[in-house]
Amino acid sequence: MPQVTVTEHLLLHQKQSPSATGRFTMLLNELILAGKIISRDVNKAGLVDIVGFTGTENIQGEKVKKLDRFANEVLIHRMERAGVLCGMASEENADLIPIRDKFPKGDYMLLFDPLDGSTNIDVNINVGTIFSILRNKNFDGSGASLSDMLRPGVEQVAAGYIMYGSSTILVYTTGNGVHGFTLDPSVGEFLLSHPNLTIPEKGKIYSVNEGYWNYWDKPTQEIVSWFKDPDGKRGAPYSLRYIGSLVADFHRTLIYGGIFMYPADNRDPAKSKGKLRLMYEASPLAMLAEQAGGMASTGKRRILDIVPEDLHQRVPLFIGSRDEVQKIQETYSKYAGCAV
Ligand code: FDP
Numbered sequence: 001m002p003q004v005t006v007t008e009h010l011l012l013h014q015k016q017s018p019s020a021t022g023r024f025t026m027l028l029n030e031l032i033l034a035g036k037i038i039s040r041d042v043n044k045a046g047l048v049d050i051v052g053f054t055g056t057e058n059i060q061g062e063k064v065k066k067l068d069r070f071a072n073e074v075l076i077h078r079m080e081r082a083g084v085l086c087g088m089a090s091e092e093n094a095d096l097i098p099i100r101d102k103f104p105k106g107d108y109m110l111l112f113d114p115l116d117g118s119t120n121i122d123v124n125i126n127v128g129t130i131f132s133i134l135r136n137k138n139f140d141g142s143g144a145s146l147s148d149m150l151r152p153g154v155e156q157v158a159a160g161y162i163m164y165g166s167s168t169i170l171v172y173t174t175g176n177g178v179h180g181f182t183l184d185p186s187v188g189e190f191l192l193s194h195p196n197l198t199i200p201e202k203g204k205i206y207s208v209n210e211g212y213w214n215y216w217d218k219p220t221q222e223i224v225s226w227f228k229d230p231d232g233k234r235g236a237p238y239s240l241r242y243i244g245s246l247v248a249d250f251h252r253t254l255i256y257g258g259i260f261m262y263p264a265d266n267r268d269p270a271k272s273k274g275k276l277r278l279m280y281e282a283s284p285l286a287m288l289a290e291q292a293g294g295m296a297s298t299g300k301r302r303i304l305d306i307v308p309e310d311l312h313q314r315v316p317l318f319i320g321s322r323d324e325v326q327k328i329q330e331t332y333s334k335y336a337g338c339a340v
Contacts, residue, residue, distance in 0.1 A: 003191045003192070004191065004192040005181075005189045005190065005191060005192075006028075006032060006170060006181045006189070006190040006191075006192070007025075007029060007189075009179065009181070009192055010024075010025045010028055010029070011025060013174065013176065023083075023084045023106055023108070024084070024108070024133075024157070024158070024174075026082060026083065026084050027079075027082050027084045027085070027106075027108055027110070027133065028158070028172070030078050030079055030081070030082040031075075031078075031079065031082075031110075031131060032162075032170065032190060033078060034074050034075050034078040034079065034129075035129060035162035035168070035170060036168075036183065036188065037074050037078075038070070038071045038074055038075075038114075038115070038129060038162070038164065039162070039164050039168040039183060041067065041070060041071075042067060042115075042121070042127065042164040043164070067115055067118060067121050067127075068092060068114060068115045068118045069092070071114035071115040071129060072090055072092045072093070072114040072115075074114075075088075075090065075112055075114050075129070076088065076090065076097060079110055080097075080099055080100065080103055081103055082106075083103065083104040083105070083106060084105075084106035084107075084108050085099055085105065085106060085108050085109065085110055086099060086105045086106065086107060086108070086109060086136050086139055086142070086143050086144040086148075087099060087109045087110075087136070087143055087144030087148070087149060088109065088110045088111070088112070089109075089110075089111045089112075089149060089279065089280075089311050090111075090112055090113075090114060090280075091112070091113040091114065091116075091277055091280040091281075091312070092114060094312075095311075096144065096145075096146055096149060096311065098143050098144075099143065105139075105141065105142070105143070106139075107135055107136045107139035108133055108134070108135060108136070108157075109133070109134045109135070109136055109144050109148065109149055110131060110132070110133055111131070111132040111133075111134070111149070111279050111280055111284075111311075112129060112130060112131045112132070112280060113129065113130040113277070113280040113281055114129055115127050115128070115129060116128050116129070116130050116161075116245065116246050116247050116280075116281065117243075117244070117245025117246055117247055117248060119244070120243070120244060120245045125165075125243060125244075125245055125248065126163055126164065126165030126166075126243070126245055126247065126248035126251075127163075127164055127165075127245055127247065127248075128161045128162055128163040128164060128245070128246075128247030128248070128251075129161060129162045130160075130161045130246075130247060130280060130281055130284050130285065131158075131159065131160055131161065131284060132153075132156050132158075132159045132279065132280070132283055132284040132287075133156060133157050133158040133159065134149065134151050134155060134156055134157065135155075135157050136148045136149075146311070149311065150307065150308045150309070150310070150311070151307070151308070152283075152304060152305055152306055152307045152308070153278075153282075153283030153284075153286055153287060153303060153304035153305075153306065154304040154305060156283060156284065156287050156304075157174065157175070158172060158173065158174045158175070159172065159173055159283070159284035159285075159287040159288055160172030160173060160284065160288065161247050161250075161251075161284070161285075161288075163247045163248065163251055165248065167182050167183065168182070168183035168185075168190075169181065169182050169183070169193075169194075169251070170182075170183070170190050171194070171197070171251070171254070171288065172288075173287060173288055173291040173292075175287075175291065176291075177196045177197075177291060177292075178196070178197040178198075178254070178288055178291045178292045179192065179194065179195055179196065179197065180192075180193055180194025180195075180197055181193060181194075182194075194255075197254060197255070197292050198292050198293045199253070199254055199257055199289065199292045199293050199294035199320060199321050199322075200256070200257030200321055201257070201293070201321055201322050201323055202257060202321050202322070202323035202324065203238075203253070203256060203257025203258025203259065203320065203321045203323075203324060204234075204238055204239055204256075204257070204258060205238060205239050205240070205241050205252070205253070205256060205257070205258030205259075206224070206227040206238045206239075206240060206258060206259050206261070206324070207240070207241050207242050207243075207249050207252075207253065207258065207259065207260040207261065208224065208240075208242060208260070208261040208262070208263070209242055209244065209262070210224065210240070210242070212263075212265050212267065215265035215266050215267045216263055216264075216265055217263070217264065217266075217335075218335060219299060219328075219331045219332045219334070219335050220261070220263040220264075220299070222331055223327065223328050223331045224261075226327070226331075227240075238258065246260075246262075246276065246281055246285070250285050250288075250289075250319065253294075253319065253320040253321075254288065254289070254292060254294075257320065257321040258320055258321055258324060259318060259319065259320035259321060259324035259325060259328070260317070260318075260319050260320055261317065261318050261319075261328075262274050262275055262276050262316065262317045263299070263316045263317075263318070264316040270314075273313070273314040273315055273316060274314050274315055274316035274317060275314060276314060276315060276317050277312055277313065277314055277315070278303070278306060278308050278313045278314065278315040279308055279311060279312075279313065281317075282296065282303050282315050282317045282319075283303060283304065283306075285317075285319060286302075286303035286304050286319065287304065289319050289320065290304065293322070294319070294320055294321055294322060294325065295319070295320070295321075295322050295325035295326065296317065296318070296319040296325070297318050297319075297325050297328065297329055298315055298316045298317070298318070299316055299318055299328050299329065299331075299332040300329070300332050300333075300336075303315065303317065303319075
């Protein structure tokens with residue numbers, strides 16, 4: 001079978017769009033190169049001094065891992081030079097990252113979580129880079145402002161992730177289906193391995209950090225009890241799988257179906273909207289989920305419709321197969337108006 005590289009795939013799709021200029025392909029190519037560099041270093045973790053913490057905290061108040069910082073630096077360095085961006089934002093940086101004047105600019109904006117799931121790096125569990133691409137409608141040749149960037153997920157022109165694990169996988173969408181590519185290390189190319197990925201309409205797996213049960217609201221507790229009920233509609237409980245690395249948990253959900261949840265909880269005020277970030281995690285994965293035939297919701301509303309108020313906003317996330325996400329929404333609507 002002839003093997004299609006990600007570059008060929010991009011060019012093919014570019015040809016199908018008469019207004020395409022090739023600038024988007026340049027952007028993705030640069031992102032892919034950054035992903036290959038990160039992949040190379042993730043694979044060396046344990047051999048070189050790159051595991052462990054840097055001794056600093058990020059904007060989210062979390063301890064920064066050395067590989068986190070490395071991945072962030074690689075992405076900023078490479079993507080600034082892509083010549084097609086007017087601004088970037090990273091989960092690791094407090095503010096918008098401008099493109100310096102010495103580099104050419106374009107109207108695309110890139111948001112990313114450089115190394116999601118990084119608390120798992122030291123124990124060899126999959127981690128990944130999640131990205132979201134927007135277009136600046138007000139682009140005038142200079143930069144992007146915060147208000148240019150605070151756009152709802154429905155306006156993303158592309159989204160995806162690169163997962164570093166037993167193999168390195170790139171999964172992306174430009175609004176025309178979801179496609180997966182596996183890095184062949186012998187030739188250094190991502191080859192099409194999962195064309196037109198679709199999420200099964202219903203699944204058999206639920207995925208959540210159940211240790212937080214006592215912090216959840218009633219609808220979340222009710223739905224999780226429903227998944228565990230041996231006498232429920234399915235006549236058997238769902239299976240529980242939780243890796244604790246969002247990219248890996250989402251990737252499994254995309255392939256096998258079911259649901260991944262990170263609900264709001266009342267542990268502390270910072271988690272009252274959940275832990276995951278709207279712009280770096282929930283929105284890009286929601287675009288992928290919907291493009292694959294699934295759904296993504298806060299329990300009360302569609303993730304892609306949320307207009308962000310700040311770059312690091314958090315949001316409860318229920319994502320996966322239609323059947324399970326709908327079930328969650330039904331449960332939440334039953335409690336609408338009640339203090340839960
Ligand atoms: P991590 O803290 O390891 O970076 O958003 C970050 C994230 O991982 C997700 O990848 C993961 O799904 C979640 O946090 C795990 O959080 P809990 O430890 O609270 O379950």
